Amino acid sequence: MKKKLLLLVVFGLFQISTIYAQEMTVTGTVTDDSGVPLPGVNVVVKGTSNGVQTDFDGNYSIEAGKGQVLVFSFVGLQTAELPVTDDPVVDVTLAPDATELEAVVVTAFGIQREKNNLPYAAQQISGEDVNETRVGNVASGLSGKISGLQITQGNAVGGSVNVVIRGASSLTGNNQALFVVDGVPLDNSNTNSASQQTGGGGYDYGNAAADINPDDIESINVLKGAAASALYGSRAANGVVMITTKKASRGLNISINSAVIVGQIDKSTFVEYQQEYGAGRSDPQDRDGFLYFDVNGDGGNDLVVPTFAPRSWGPRYDPNLMVYHWDAFDPSSPNYLQSRPWVAPENGPETFYETSVSTNNSIIIDGMVGEEGSVKFGYTRNDERGTLPNSRVLKDIFNLHTSYNITNTLTASAMVNYSQIEGRGRAATGYDGGRNINSVFRHFNQTNVDIQRQKDAYFRTGRNITWNWSDPTRPEGLRPAFYNNTYWTVYENYQDDTRNRVFGNASLVYNPTNWLEFLARISVDQYDESQQERRAVGSSGIPSYSRFDRNYNETNYDLLATAERDLTEDLALNALAGINLRRNTISSVSSSTTGGLVIPNLYAISNSLGTIPAPIETFRPRAVNGYFGGLTLTYKDYLTLDGTLRRDVSSTLPSNDNAYNYYALSGSWLFSHHLADFEWLSSGKFRANYATVGNDAPWGSLQDIYSKPDPFGETLLFSLPDTKNNAALKPETTISKEVGLEMAFFKNRFGFDASYYHTNTVDQIMPVAVSSATGYTSRFLNAGEIENKGIELSFYGAPIRNTEFSWNVNVNFTRNRNKVLSLYENSSNLQLASFQGGVSLNASVGRPYGELQGATYETIEGQRLINDNGLYAITNTTSNVIGNVNPDWIGGIHNSFRYKNLSLSFLVDVKKGGDVFSLDMLYGSMAGLLPRTAGTNDLGNPVRDAVEDGGGRILPGVTADGTPNTQRVTITSNNSAFEPQSEFVYDASYVKLRELSLSFSFPESLVPSNVQDLELSVIGRNLWIIHKNVPYADPEENLSSGNVQGYQSGSLPTTRTLGLNLNIKL
Known part of the structure; x- marks a missing residue:
């Protein structure tokens, strides 16, 4: 694979053409109709491959001959053509283009559509906005920037990021959004352990979307509802994050980025000991x-x-x-x-953490190959050393894009992305004994x-x-x-992992006419990963070594025909029809030693002191054939009716009933078309849609598959799985309804996009508990319904915009409410996870998905009840609702300012509501670590002193007869946890200064002539948690990505980062 990649790279670089020598240097400035300089305007000598882009101040410099024509083009503005005369200075003003004012967005299968005619919710963001602070994981760069999109990111180096659009729609299945890069659907799974998925311990190996190169992104378009994503089939029921990568432009272009970023822990998110x-x-x-x-x-x-x-x-x-x-x-x-x-010691546990150092270097080279071809090559290396000693994630990513116009009607293109990730010393999460260093510091110490x-x-x-x-x-x-010595843990009992991934596509596009197009494409996503975990001889516990190897392979074959034609002067038609054949295989093998290690420091399964167990091997094939079509009718550019239909045939459903359909019907009305006299109204659109999306069953849920454990002597053994499979399963169905309003004002300087949605997912495929007398613990059934409804609001504005100063602001707001409407048969509760500490995560009928249940206070008329011993009366059951992990609302405010060559931007990320159970606070209190277990009482005496010496506390509450409590109790380790679990459930709201960037673009007079643009930036992430309620922790911190949220155990402290980034364009 590496040899093939190298040949492609060499071939691509060899083809990049040099810029033709011309007769004179033409310079100038490009502005809009308000006089504001326009960066990124394409300036091309007509009829040649010679072209440049304007710099940050709208300036350009190009070689051209007298009599030649310069073409100036920019999205949303009219293209201008000016001849070259004897005057070497050509200044240009580009006027708004009424036909493109609404911009173009990328929809399913890479089809571009005008936003003004789009009948469903889709929000686009540029690659520069995503990667403004040099994020290592593209999902992190979306936080607070897209309405309807909830990003939850942990603090582990290379850790996973949870990406959910419009709430959880599946009770036990995948709720993550689908990532698609240039038409290639990417797997975004997190191979965390089964224990970790239900609240236990393990390592956070990150999510697979981290393999996407943020430096290679041109734009991201988020398709939020079922109507927008229906063409992608069942995997897109949770929405789609559409990524379009950068393509080659005219001329020879070289872009270099280099960043150095350092970080330290935010002490407000780390445990504080009583002294x-x-x-x-x-x-x-x-x-x-x-x-x-x-x-x-x-x-x-x-x-x-x-x-x-x-x-x-x-x-x-x-x-x-x-x-x-x-x-x-x-x-x-x-x-x-x-x-x-x-x-008290001079060096507390906070001194264990080091200064993190990350370097991020990338280069992109692109250009034209003659008049008909183009090549773009990119390489990025991200080297991140975390605050945890001996932790490091090294990432190398290569990108190659090529295209060639074989004829005037036939174009071939190919894209390949190769990445290699090596991790070492990743942080353990959850309640995991001594592997999670933060459990040692926060729990019993x-x-x-x-x-x-x-x-x-x-x-x-x-x-x-x-x-x-x-x-x-x-x-x-x-x-x-x-507990081991903490340094022994990180230097001897570390884990390491590797992932090698290749994804890409090759396509042919045939345009027999100017209104008809055929696309044939094959896309591949393939990766191998290996994870190794060890416990050294001399550690607390039995020395061990384990290894997990996994291979993922997906191939998609697409045939697509699209037609775009005016049927009459007033009626336009867009039609599409296609076939998608998807083939997946996932295989894995895992094994571990038993009884210890024969030879210290030799980590191999064969070094097992005990009998080497049989490896656990899995092979999971899946095939889905999809047939789809769509039709869009547009009347006079203001009325649009859009319909799509897809039928999938899945190998994971019963062979006699393995096909399912889903469809979408959408419409939009550009009412501003009738209000042309209102000059302050740039555009106004109302949209509505209805859609259904199906989802097939998990692999292996139809027939029982026997497991083959170690033999007993010479006798082979086989065992049934814990979950009984079901050959009568039918597809899940999600029904979605949405209405929206989009308006823009004052030549698009201000605008908003508002949506209301309502979705129901029925016939959910889930494991349901059954009597152990059956020989199983659960059985797959179609049961349960979950509802999500909410509003989304995106606002943008340019309050100030002139030649020297500009201010742009974007605001996003999301409010989602979900409810479990039904479960299986007569059941009223489904336990999703059981946490250490007696708290569980649940889905209960008539209640929100993701409620925390546990013990709480007994009360009398709202007052806490005090027992005869002076301590709180606590409920005997742990089924009391004590929290809800879902936020009341989330939002983000992004401001950007420009004054001449200086730019400042910052993002404030907000989450209101949602709860989290902190095992750290519970166990830290039991262990007497926290300040809440010390201090003085109402008498001014130490609370830990004996009651007879004036110590102890009077717990606020009432006795059984309703009178205020006056009994003083001694505070000791035996009754330190006098509060129930509900006392340690906290409001997880936060307000964060998520991103900050201060940039200076060097003027042309200060840079060499061969440099188009030179920019130096100070960048920062997670610099300030402006507000939070969770003590000694980041409210956002969690185990990893997935459905298990709202639980903190051994929480990692947040890392504040600050760095320098240098960008050079040649």
């Missing part, structure tokens, strides 16, 4: 806090930290107390057999541990010397009781 008390459990096993025995040999008992106690309910810090810490029992330590004052001393111990010895000795009084007890 008053150290290690201890404050219970009968550890009554006095310290251990007592003779360390220095003087015959007296010395004070020793209880290293086996992973809590901080111990003695109050006192610099007059000399105490023996964990490193006093390490013979290699400079502090061996030495005591030190009992004080000792506030007296100095991180620098842990670091010194590891790098001094290379051994797992940690603070939690199982018994420091005996030599055999000098081993981890439960």
Whole structure:
């Protein structure tokens, strides 16, 4: 594969032509009718391949001969042609083009349509706006910029991004949007573990859309509703993110980008320890806090930290107390057999994190090959080292685009994208023992541990010397009781992974007439990935090694015919018909050692100390044949009626009933056509549509497939799956209704796009719990209905626009409400995930999808009930609704300012509402780590002091007879979690300064003559969480992408980044 790619690259570069030598240099400035300079205007010498683009200030310079004609073109403006005379300066003003004022958008199968006649919701954004701050994952660059699109991104280096359009429509299936690049549908799965998908621990390996090169994007168009995406079939039921990549332009063009970005953790999103008390459990096993025995040999008992106690309910810090810490029992330590004052450490857990450093370098070379061909080659390297020590994700991406006009009616084109991603030391997420470093810091720890001393111990010895000795009084007890040294974890128990991916297409376009076009295309998306996880000899727990290899392959064959013709002077026709054949195969193999490792530091399955288990192998083929057509009628350019129909035949449905249909009917009325006398109204359009989209079954859900475990002796064994399959499944169906209003004012300086939508997904294919007497735990059935309805609003404006200063603003707002209307048979609740800590994620009939359930307070007339022991009365059941993960609304405000050569832009990202359960806060309270477990009471005394000494707390509430509580209780480790789970559910609202960019475009006088544009930018991401309610964490932080949201365990701190980016165009 790499050799083929290299040959394509060499061939492409060889074909790029040089610019023809001309007689004179013509310069000038291009402006619009308001006098504002226009960057990016194409300036071409007519009849030649010689062309350039204007720079940021609208200036251009081109070689041309007297008598030749310069052609100036720009989307939405009239094309101008001016002859070259003896005057070397040619300034041009481009007027608005009434026929193109509404812009062109890319729809299904890459078909371009005028936005003014588009009868469904679609929102477009430029590649520059997406990649303004040099994002590593293209999905991250969409946050807050598209209405209806909810982006949730974690803080792990190379981590996954959740991309959901108009809410969750599937109870247990995939709710992610489909990504399509130049007609190639891309897999965007996240291969996280089954445990992680239901709230457990694992590594976040990122989502596959991270393989898309942000530097290669020309524009992104988001198709939001079923009517917009119906032509793509069942996989587009959740909406489509259509990506159009950059193509070659005339002349030889070279663009170079280089960025260096550094980052540090946002301490407001990391745990804060109380600074008053150290290690201890404050219970009968550890009554006095310290251990007592003779360390220095003087015959007296010395004070020793209880290293086996992973809590901080111990003695109050006192610099007059000399105490023996964990490193006093390490013979290699400079502090061996030495005591030190009992004080809070100088280096808390926040010092564990390093400064992240990322470099992003890219080059794009494009040009014409003669008069009929073009080539574009691009290469990007993104090297990201995270704040977690020993974490790194290295990404190399190559792009090649070629096209050639074989004849006047036949054009061939090809695109190939090759990427290689190598990850090491990715962050573990969720409740995962010692692998997730942040669980160690946030859950059960000792506030007296100095991180620098842990670091010194590891790098001094290379051994797992940690603070939690199982018994420091005996030599055999000098081993981890439960947690490894954190540096041992990241340098010895790390994971690594690789993914090699190729996607692309080859197509032929035939235009026998000026109104008819035929397209034949084959597209491929193929990748191999490998994930390795290890636990070194000397770690807490059994040493191990595991490996997971996966291959994904999808091929699409498309035949498409489109016709565009005026039937009469007033009536225009657009028609299309096509076939799509999709073939998928997914195969994987995984295995792991048992019983430990024979040879330390040798990570191979064959190094298993125990019997090597049989590998787990899967092979999942899928075939879908799609037949589709569409018809659009436009009357006098203001009335549009659009209909589409698709029929799919799927291999995952019963052979006697494996076809399903979906259709869309849409209409729009450009009412501004009748209001031409209102000069302030540039355009106004009303649209409405109705659509149904089908969805087939998961692979392997029709017939039971036996598993083959290890044999018993020489006897082969086979076992049934846990889920009973169902040969009578029928397709899911999503029914969507939408109305919208678009208006623009004052020559398109201001405008908005508003939508209301209502969708229902019925006959959902889901595993339903059955009696264990059947031999199964669940069975696939068609059951359940979920409803989504909401509004979307996008506003844009240019309040100020003149020759020296301009201000542009874009505002996006989304409000979605969903409800589970029914489940299977008489069931009223479906548990989606069960979290550590006694909280679950659920779908309940009549309630929103994604509610949190758990224990809460018993109350009397709204007042919390206090038991006879002075503690809260807590419900006996955990089925109480204690939260809802869905936001009330989301939005974004993007402002951009330009003053002469200086530009400033920033994005404020907003989420209002939605809840998150924090296991970190629950366990951090139980462990006595957090400030809420210390401090003083209403008497001014330490709350941890005994009640008889004036300590303790009076919990607010009432007793059984309704009188206010007056009983004071001691706060200890045994009752530190006197609150139920509902106390640790927080409002996940936030207001973030998501992006910031300050750019300076160097004037022509300061750059070499062969440089078209030179721009230096200061860029930043996640610089400021302006508002949040979740303590010590980022409200957006989650396990990974997928349906399991609203849960934080071992949360990673947010990384604030700031960097420099240099862009050069030659």
